[in-house]
């Protein structure tokens with residue numbers, strides 16, 4: 282994943298975050314396995330860096346979400362998942378059985394992609410759309 286390192290480095294720098302080995306490793310791990318949960322990210326980070334505490338990984342994930350480098354999703358009944366694809370209002374298709382998550386492009390192209398009949402005076406900026414079903418592996 283050496284090609285990714287420069288990306289992560291540049292992204293951290295552009296976001297005004299200090300470039301540290303754990304931050305680079307977390308961004309690389311999430312880029313390599315989109316929609317991974319924190320445990321899976323922590324396991325990948327430990328593989329490349331040795332001992333890094335789970336708390337440290339959580340701290341990096343939170344900082345990167347806050348800086349807009351990562352998006353955090355939390356499908357009902359699942360641990361929070363992380364991905365590097367941010368800012369495009371894409372949705373997710375989740376398997377009810379195994380929890381596999383797949384990206385679905387925004388249905389209309391921009392948030393909020395659903396307009397309620399009555400907005401009750403709210404300035405609505407997002408509709409959280411999650412598609413649920415069974416993935417091909419779980420169907421067979």
Ligand SMILES: [Zn+2]
Nearest residue numbers: 376379416419
């Ligand atoms: Zn499945």
Ligand SMILES: [Zn+2]
Nearest residue numbers: 364366373384
């Ligand atoms: Zn996604």
